Amino acid sequence: MSDWLVALEGTPGGHHLALALALLAALLHAVFGALQKGRVDPWLARGAIDAWLVVLAAPLALFVVPWPEPHMWPLFAGAVVIHVIYKLLQASAYTRGAYTVVYPVVRGTGPLFAVIGAYLIFGEVFTLTQWAGVGVLLLGIFGLAAYNLIFLVVDRETLPAALALAVATGLLVALYTTYDAYAIRATADPFTFLAWFFMFEGMTMPWIALWRWRRMRDGPALRPLVARGLIGAIVALFSFGSIMLATRLDKVGEAAVLRETSVVFAALIGWLALRETVGPRRIALMVLIALGAVIVEMGG
Structure with missing residues (x-):
């Protein structure tokens, strides 16, 4: 499968597969977010997920995929540092602000930030039409955030800190997107990077979650948390794995933009599964997000 995937790089078939993988990543990322939404402490949820990531990825890394080339070890170290910082910022933002x-x-x-990073690192250039699409997509996404801010009940006292952390987390999303794209392109077998990355990357948060759980007076039961962690880990493997493969097959910036249609999928999941009210304004904003993604894809 690795040889088949590598052979598609830079081809029309690779472009179409990258598109499908980016959209799959968007859908699964929305599912991933719904699994953590408002039910479990975000630190504990992330710790349970990452513990399972290590358990699931270790056999693949140690016994299935080819061994990493020597130059990959520093790249793994950099990826782990970036992703740990991202998780810390994300959990802090979710702790202080409404999801x-x-x-x-x-x-x-x-x-x-990812489109800018793709230009600086990979020399990718968006057309004016694609930049217009990015603008439409961002208008929809930030409009959705503003709508939720105005009409939903949120904790106003901690909101400024939550929004600052959210912007910082977005910067880390762009950083790990471009860094992971560089790293997965640096190895002959992309699945080698994925297996070893998930094994290394999942080793930090379980210890933080365990420390936090022990300090709780009335911590959640472990069995449901472990079960939720397993489901989340499986979703994370396919979600993050899909977007990383997409960035190897085709342009990093386009994949990053298409993945953000996860906001649309998240709203649909909230409506269909969580029985949340969507309303005409949110539908209009979601249409803008989807339209922006289509413009980016068609304008390339």
């Missing part, structure tokens, strides 16, 4: 406000700000900030 429905923080999530769109993170997802809206990420693609803008």
